[in-house]
Amino acid sequence: MSSYPFDEIEKKWKVKWEEQKLYQTDIQNTEKNFYCLVMFPYPSGDKLHIGHWYNFGPTDTFARFKRMQGYNVFEPIGYDAFGLPAENYAIKVGVHPSISTSKNIEKFREQLKAIGAMYDFSKEINTSSPEYYKWTQWFFLMLYNKGLAYRKKAPVNWCPNCQTVLANEQVINGQCERCDTDVTRKDLAQWFFKITDYAEKLLEGHDRIDWPEKTITMQKNWIGRSEGAEISFGVDGTDDKIDVFTTRPDTLFGVTYMVLAPEHPLVEKLTSADNRREVEAYIDKSRKTSDIDRTSTEREKTGVFTGAYAINPVNDEKVPIWIADYVLLTYGTGCVMAVPAHDERDFEFARKYGLHIREVISPNGSPGGELEAAYVDVGVMINSGQFDGLKSDEGIDKVIDYLEEKGAGKRTVNYRLRDWLISRQRYWGAPIPIVFCPDCGEVPVPMENLPVMLPEKVEFKGKGESPLTTAPDFANTTCPNCGKKARREVDTMDTFVCSSWYFLRYPTPHLDSAAFDRENLKNWMPVHQYVGGAEHAVMHLLYARFFVKVLHDLELIDFDEPFQRLFHQGVITREGNKMSKSRGNVVNPDRFIDEYGSDTFRMYMMFMGNYADGGDWSDEGIVGIHRFLNRIWRLVEMIDENKPAGNEIERSKELERIRHYTAKMVTQGLENFHFNTAISRLMELVNEMYLYIQEVEPAEQNISIVEDARETLILLLAPFAPHLSEELWEKLGHNDSVFNAQYPGYDEDKIKSDTIPIVIQVNGKVRENMEAEPDTADDEIVDRALGLPKIQKYTNGKKIVKTIVVKNKLVNLVVR
């Protein structure tokens, strides 16, 4: 295929842009700033894959568009460089993570440059550099000092493959988010961030950000706010209390038994001698059951009786206390009051074990006899003492009021969200700046001693203990408080901690007096446009919001949401299948960049389909875009070689109309990330220009319209195909970069044509078309339509019962 010299052009402009420092953003600028951000990559040993390109290429097109619209655009890039692959590589091959990581970053940087994006490489970030992780540690201490970081022993998620603990968010369907290994439980002392304190603020902020509805819903569900009451049950024959959380206090009179999670601390104490063996066997069994099995809704519920009884505070009734593994220790108080008549799970359980079922909510106010299934909807309270006859939804409040009066319960809000477990038993992460002193206990490393440097010399064994234990110089230290011998914390931080604040660092990546520059961030934050994968909805995107809200509460920043507008790119498939190494259907970008150039490659990705939906890659499809760019290249040449020299008006009208229409549609398309249709409109403009220069002799061609169309085309193309457009712009005689040029506007009046095609239907079927002037009166349109021979064929001898006119669009004649 003959081709424009893309190789030469792309090389030429990459060098020129770098020489001119075209993309170094003036960070001190205060007006019309635009912060356009992509989720920074993990620099793996592999090259940039197509998913990176799909995230970065189209986003750069958007950023360039904003720049040409006159914004001072900041488009930074960096490396989320701490993480497991580098460490696993060290275990396998013996290359130190710091070496492999810096090598990978070098490679990545070269690849990123191939995209031809406006990255300001002078603002690059590397989360694994001490210059950066010093401030990650500072964040830890800040949270620690505010009581938002704490250490506690708890049953935690353990990935046997990664040999480390995981946060709840990082367990997907009972499997490790990274490697899909089944996660197990371990009792370990671990560090947590108190994100639960921010549940309410995280929910409130959702109303003020322009994010995909789906992502907001996922966060809301993850936080899982529910309103209800905490109710205190006595334990028969003891002074113990069992607190339960319920959203249905209106069903309190229907409680016929209680269920505790098997791991609940009270179980040991409550269990009677007669039941002990059975209870212990059950606890043992449920410990061995994996979480995936335990939380499967398919599985039949099991449980055992403890031999103890609880006292219902509203009616002093004695009800048996059971344990069952469908009750989760981690939600609410770890126990539930069971109301089998009005809860499906309790109903199933009661049926199986022959427990009593008492109806207390009736659909119509009268008892319904034996229930076939749990009735969970609103109804009228019955068998509920003084509350009988109340509508159950009103009863909720009344019952809580009564309990509060009696001191047996209170109104509460419960959340599904758990605190964020941030410690990891791995080497390649930011060390947690804490020292354990035999006398002083847990002591934070003083801020001025940061960073706590990762030791170089450690053993990589992958044994489930932090490799930092193998560095005596690191692990053994002195207490910052009393100076005695002490031990350092050897766990490192979850890499999601590093990525929770990187966007604050980009404008001032080398600042050594603070993590970020508060005054400067006033000009840049919140990020105006953030683009990245949807898989981070309840991980990175929730953590980053948490960090920003904490900083805002501490009055260290002046905004409380990090990302104003968020967009998730879709996933690229091949022949309808996800790309994966195991399938062997991965597209290697390099091959296509060699063959067609990076302009073609990035533009084809945008043309494949809707950006939010992803698209299906086709080795053949890409030639369409390559042809299109060639067609533009030739078009510009052809116009140069046969210069228009006339001013004809008739034929050029349509060209002029399309030029303005295209500018409008491309502008709107880019604003909304509709790259694919924007490119289609550009193609239409090119097609029309070809027709014009072929149908009209150069001597007749309207100079100003052709020149304007050509210039507009290049300007509109520039965000999509930056190298080619820059070259063509230069060819047109411009000295300055096309990216310093102004984005073309359009004239609405010129988009309107003199006549509009009107569709004529008879009984809803299209029978004829005609041209009419815009806004022609309805009567006239109908008269003209009735006069057309083809229409008369359908109306002759028939009665017109109704006429519908849609202005400037169609006429429908209903005949009988």
Added chain:
RNA sequence: GCGAGAGUGGCGGAAUUGGCAGACGCGCUAGACUUAGGAUCUAGUACCUACGGGUGUGGGGGUUCAAGUCCCCCCUCUCGCACCA
């Protein structure tokens, strides 16, 4: 199981305050140019047709002058949640 989204030519995909279904591209067909062309330019391309038309947006019903678009039922796929008391 629950929730959300999607299903349109041979292919990727356009078009939803209801108003010509299939923009744009791939592929295919024809013509032009050409020594040649897997380059380029132009035109055509949903299906059926006794050439009058008729039928078509996963399937079946409905509302309407008019339905890919709205309503009801069903099928398939994708994503999210999965005993959250």
